[in-house]
Amino acid sequence: MKKKLLSYLYPITQKVETHNNGVVEITYDQGKKILDSANANYSYGSLQRILKFGLQQIDLDHTRQILLLGLGGGSVIKTLRNEFKYNHKITAVEIDDIIIQIAFKEFNIKPNENLELVNDNALFYVRKSKQKYDLIIIDLFIDNEVPKDFYEPDFWNNIYHITSKGGSILFNASTIEHVQHEIEKLLPTLNSLYFLQQMNKVEGSNTLILGTKK
Numbered sequence: 592m593k594k595k596l597l598s599y600l601y602p603i604t605q606k607v608e609t610h611n612n613g614v615v616e617i618t619y620d621q622g623k624k625i626l627d628s629a630n631a632n633y634s635y636g637s638l639q640r641i642l643k644f645g646l647q648q649i650d651l652d653h654t655r656q657i658l659l660l661g662l663g664g665g666s667v668i669k670t671l672r673n674e675f676k677y678n679h680k681i682t683a684v685e686i687d688d689i690i691i692q693i694a695f696k697e698f699n700i701k702p703n704e705n706l707e708l709v710n711d712n713a714l715f716y717v718r719k720s721k722q723k724y725d726l727i728i729i730d731l732f733i734d735n736e737v738p739k740d741f742y743e744p745d746f747w748n749n750i751y752h753i754t755s756k757g758g759s760i761l762f763n764a765s766t767i768e769h770v771q772h773e774i775e776k777l778l779p780t781l782n783s784l785y786f787l788q789q790m791n792k793v794e795g796s797n798t799l800i801l802g803t804k805k
């Protein structure tokens with residue numbers, strides 16, 4: 592029997608050792624595949640619903656270039672393509688080459704003329720990029736934590752410079768309460784660069800920050 596069919600009887604899990612994200616799990620449950628880290632859903636579960644909720648607040652009509660920082664299994668790409676019918680360019684940056692292979696092999700995320708996959712540290716990528724983006728999705732986690740560098744003004748000044756005029760950001764800012772002070776500390780910087788909207792406890796857990804360039 593095929594794995595997909597078997598998964599209606601019981602969940603089937605495959606564990607994969609990655610370079611930056613520890614052991615991740617690809618689970619087939621009720622015919623649907625999801626990607627989890629040790630303590631968080633990375634792709635195709637609640638994470639996908641959280642980013643979809645964020646995208647619903649953004650007008651994509653004039654969006655032609657999207658930068659995704661944090662590819663994971665690429666679930667937000669599927670949401671953009673299938674649900675928002677966004678057919679223009681997406682550039683996705685991912686630090687972990689094993690995660691890129693998982694996205695490719697397990698979730699059919701394949702580069703083409705409208706999808707560029709870049710294996711790089713998002714911190715370095717935004718420092719050197721010359722391209723302007725109409726929407727930047729910042730979904731950078733190692734397990735359930737956003738690495739500290741992504742709460743620093745330096746990173747956000749670089750993000751500002753590559754946001755197009757009137758462009759937007761969607762920042763999946765945290766899953767855990769104890770980093771709320773990092774967000775509070777960052778807000779004055781973000782407020783000076785973007786018109787902000789903050790949404791708390793999306794799917795009961797995540798803080799989402801949306802911004803339009805000032």
Ligand SMILES: C[S@@+](CC[C@H](N)C(=O)[O-])C[C@H]1O[C@@H](n2cnc3c(N)ncnc32)[C@H](O)[C@@H]1O
Nearest residue numbers: 634661662663665666667686712713730731732
């Ligand atoms: C929650 S997953 C992203 C899920 C994805 N956006 C989706 O829609 O399915 C977080 C990803 O951020 C990546 N990441 C963490 N730190 C990074 C960094 N410094 N540069 C690039 N990617 C990073 C991790 O390797 C992981 O794949």
